[in-house]
Amino acid sequence: MAGRRYAVLGTGAIGGYYGACLQRGGAEVHFLLHSDYDHVARHGLVVESIAGDFALPQVQAHRTVATMPAVDVVIVGLKTTQNALLPDLVRPILGPETAILTLQNGFAIEHELAQWVGSRPILGGLCFICSNKIGPGTIRHLDYGSVLLGQHSLDHQPAGLSPLLKALVQDFQAAQVEVELTDDLRLARWRKLVWNIPFNGLSVVMNATTAEMMADPNICQLAEQLMGEVVAAAQADGEALSPGQGRQLSAELIGQMLTHTEQMAPYRTSMKLDFDAGRPLEVEAIFGNPLRAAQAAGMAAPRIEMLYHQLKAIDRRLSAGA
């Protein structure tokens, strides 16, 4: 079987890193670039990684999807704030069996894709990685790096492990990326939100690093209460979608995550990086979508909602350039 052909939409900290790894592992990868196009077309990509630096002097760089071939897998690495662009970016490179793999943060991202990609498989990859784009075509990989892959199911039932998923695992392993599989992508997204909702949200509202938040007893207590609301929302959502099947997160998760966060090096969350750079915040993907899912399942989630309102106001102020 020939190597799979990938398109990477959004060649930044996430898409750029995993795309470069896949090419290094032997896959054919087409990169969509915007401001970095000239540099990357000429010089390729550089990855400065804790796992070992590497360079790809030649990559298939594109300024537009019009020059790309149809691909086997579209990797979505854009921020969710740009998702309105996705139909126009994805449709031209779809073959009849093309899979879409979104590496984006948040909740119900796959559900939005499913509105318009037809019967093609939709996959989600949860990236546990600290990486930044530090210059044109240059990605710095600071810590972690694994990906948790799962397949979206239309009926919200655990999707099982398809041949496609297993093939992707092979490609990621050839790319030297640690990869795990989940048969319940929705629950895996809730699990990641247990950390992302309190720490991404409060890092912006309180203008603080993880270490500054963990050093304040009131922020610690608030983070724990927010985590409790996310765990309860996940349970309400699971119960609403598949009654009696007991899809829920473990009660120990909150304590484990707090301990882990306390031990981490001081860290600016992805939303704090966006805030500091004046970029749009991923409020709808990380807060709005799970809030609406909780409310649809009959749970009020007042703290998540309050954080959502505060972040929407901050995001509005950012986009007004204040």
Next chain:
Amino acid sequence: MAGRRYAVLGTGAIGGYYGACLQRGGAEVHFLLHSDYDHVARHGLVVESIAGDFALPQVQAHRTVATMPAVDVVIVGLKTTQNALLPDLVRPILGPETAILTLQNGFAIEHELAQWVGSRPILGGLCFICSNKIGPGTIRHLDYGSVLLGQHSLDHQPAGLSPLLKALVQDFQAAQVEVELTDDLRLARWRKLVWNIPFNGLSVVMNATTAEMMADPNICQLAEQLMGEVVAAAQADGEALSPGQGRQLSAELIGQMLTHTEQMAPYRTSMKLDFDAGRPLEVEAIFGNPLRAAQAAGMAAPRIEMLYHQLKAIDRRLSAGA
């Protein structure tokens, strides 16, 4: 009957204004001053008021309560963040029937005083006023100015209108201060919190004036939800303390206050003024005390609690000089 003798502890925007009015109305007033003592001892007080400017070239200024006589009424005009000083400031000027009138913001202020003033009457005055101290001995009175007076009752029952209250009303009227009476001080404090909790709190967390908050649809919605929690907390508190007596706020209050806030000139709340000046925030009086009262009455009040945690963290950062 001779004019009553007053002591004003804290000659700032509130104590300075009402103390000056009382002296103008004929009362004997002793003012406690700190950094402004030299200036005020020499030049007296100046009030620049929308109701007409006036000056008091001579006032009884004191650097310490040790030089004050026992008084009929102690007016507490300090910020609640200084309340740990109160026993040492008040005890030396207490006669056997001295009344204590606190003009401070927040909740359960009278309850704290009752811990140590014995059987003396404790009164609360809710000040509806925009005023600032703009220089040594100089108060600017910008808008409003009325006081709602009520008497604290140990058993949390509506206290009725005592002869003392009626006498105070005469003094305030002679001082040309609009004054109203309430027989349920606790409910009146809840009523004021319906505005103060959302707008004081969010003005600091969101770093915004009232006009900026009202212009943002998410902050408006959050303010309305916080107001709803305060109204529910007031009801739970009333029901816990006097079951079946129906002490509660009207359902129309929230809409009225929002409309009024929308029509006000852009306004920095008292907590925002403290925040901008780097002064300690009155978090415990305005947020901690009502939160604990709500929780004692069996209500979770998650949004008020979240605001409390956020403000405690901001106050901690302020006091660390960050």
